[in-house]
Amino acid sequence: MDEALLRSLTPGVLGILVRRGADFAAAEDAVQDALVEAARVWPSDQPRDPKGWLVTVAWRRFLDATRADAARRRRELLVDEEPPPGPAPAVDDTLQLYFLCAHPSLTPSSAVALTLRAVGGLTTRQIAEAYLVPEATMAQRISRAKRTVSGVRFDRPGDVATVLRVLYLVFNEGYSGDVDLAAEAIRLTRRLAAAIDHPEVAGLLALMLLHHARRDSRTARDGSLVPLAEQDRSRWDTGSVSEGVEILQAALARDRLGEFQAQAAVAALHADAPTAEETDWVQIVEWYDELVRLTDSPVVRLNRAVAVGEADGPRAGLAALAALDDASPRSRNGGHPVPRYTAVAAYLHERDGDLATAARLYAEAAREASNLAERDHLTRQAARLNARLDAHRPR
Template identity: 90%
Template sequence: MDEALLRSLIPGVLAVLVRRGADFAAAEDAVQDALVEAVRVWPADPPRDPKGWLVTVAWRRFLDATRADAARRRREDRVDEEPVPGPVPTSDDTLRLYFLCAHPSLTPASAVALTLRAVGGLTTRQIARAYLVPEATMAQRISRAKRTVSGVRLDRPGDVATVLRVLYLVFNEGYSGDIDLAAEAIRLTRQLAAAIDHPEVAGLLALMLLHHARRAARTAADGSLVPLAEQDRGRWDTAAIAEGVAILQGALARDRLGEYQAQAAIAALHADAPAAEETDWVQIVEWYDELVRLTDSPVVRLNRAVAVGEADGPRAGLAALAELDDAAPGAAGGAHPVPRRTAVAAYLHERDGDPATAARLYAEAAREAPNLAERDHLTRQAARLNSLRGR
């Protein structure tokens, strides 16, 4: 049984049922029933047209469930007769399903979970393990999302930007449990890129590949984080870098710059540097200027401050950080609203020759860290500086 084939067919089969009039939740249940039947039947009697077989069986399951439910009697009256089994025509069903899963009425967490379930073909248990939450919690989240989109029609143009944000959220979750969400996001984005010709889709795929290429070098043998400047670049995936750069160049050539293309360009400049000290920080600052123009995001401004500090010196970086503080002041007595701002300030103060302030800020940043690995890294930085000061 080819599980990869089954997973790849799920979104298309599900979208066919939705397009024929099934509500999302009922269609998803019918597709799952068809998959169970495929696991039972295919090993002994594989179909010539796997997708057509799944569509036929899933549609029968949907009709059976509809007819058995008295409360849906009126829906049954509108259901067309069962189509004649045969090849299913190729269409943009998967693309339509992407847009449905990224519906603006869903929260980001629900949109991500629904995308992994409906488009990625992952089980509720797999998604729950990846997010380190109980399976029942994830099941409730997915059920609510399915109910939300059940009445949504698929006859309107979708919002590509929303779909890309959902996929980027999946990628940024990284990996845990038995599901590698970063790799899954790349797989789904490849699928989207094959279905829609859009430079920002290509830009996001390039960005994912370029970031993912550094994955093996990001952690030490003991699990601790390794900053970009200290990574063993010989462990970077050169094939993924080459593919990402080629995809990016094709997207940029279309002269329709978007935020994912700009982020990918920055990642490509890091990948192009043989050593950290050879990084073209001046050009990276220029790309961050483009990103600020496109998004005016506080996180982009924070990363720009780091780049300015590398290109023009730590004092210039701290000045850029002060501009960010003027635009997004922190809450009194609480953590700064821009994630990792305190860690950046610590780094720039250390480079500016102020270890006392840097150590204090590293310790503060450790308390604000979003995960254990980052907290440990920042705590070690504070301890290192305090140790040097004590000599």
């Protein structure tokens, strides 16, 4: 059975049921039942019209569930007559599903889970494994999300920016369990780009492709992190780089700059450099200036400080970092509220020759790290500098 085909048909089938009058939660349950039935039947008898088959089975499951629930008799007015089997309508409600699953009333984690289930066609088990939580926990999260959006009108325009943030959250989770979330995010963003002509959708797709192109070079064989400057660029996926750059150029030509286009432009400049030493840091700083103008994000200002340090020297980078520090008060536990701030400070101090301060900051950054790979990398950096300092201390 073609699992990819099933997943690609899921949002269209769900959209048809909702348009016929089913509420979102009940429709999504019915579609999942139809997918299970397809997994049982199709290996030996795949229908000529897979989407039409799924629509027919899902609609019957919805009718059965509705008629069996006395508390939902109001819906009987919607389902007195069953539409005859036949080819599925050509209407594609995928775009509305994206908007619905990223509804502002949902938390980011719930929006991500609902998007992967309703638009991505993943099972609750697959989503739970990807996010390393028990299946029951994920099932409750999805159920709450479905109840939240069940009363939302399906024909109202949604917020593209919210959808893009949800997809980017999926992309940044990477890989876990049997689902490659980065690849899944790229697939869903491609479908969104096919459904809506929007330069920021293209910008996000380009950004994902350019980042994903470096994936195989980001870790060593022992699982340790490899910084961008040390990555083997021959392992970068040139096909993804070329596609990402082409998509980005077409988006930028429309002169409607957004944050994802600007981020993709930075990624493209990294991809364009044959070696780390040939990176056009001056132009990268200019793009970060655009990002600061668009978002005024502390994380963007942090990344800009790194770029300034590369373009104009570590002292200039530390000065840019100090400006960010003045605007970002320490959190209650004493740590910096901007992620990776301490690690960046350590790197710039090392570039400036202050190895003792850099070693101390690397160790501090390791304690603040949110994942094991990053913690190990920063601990190794601190150990490396401490070894150099010990070698030069008088005996």
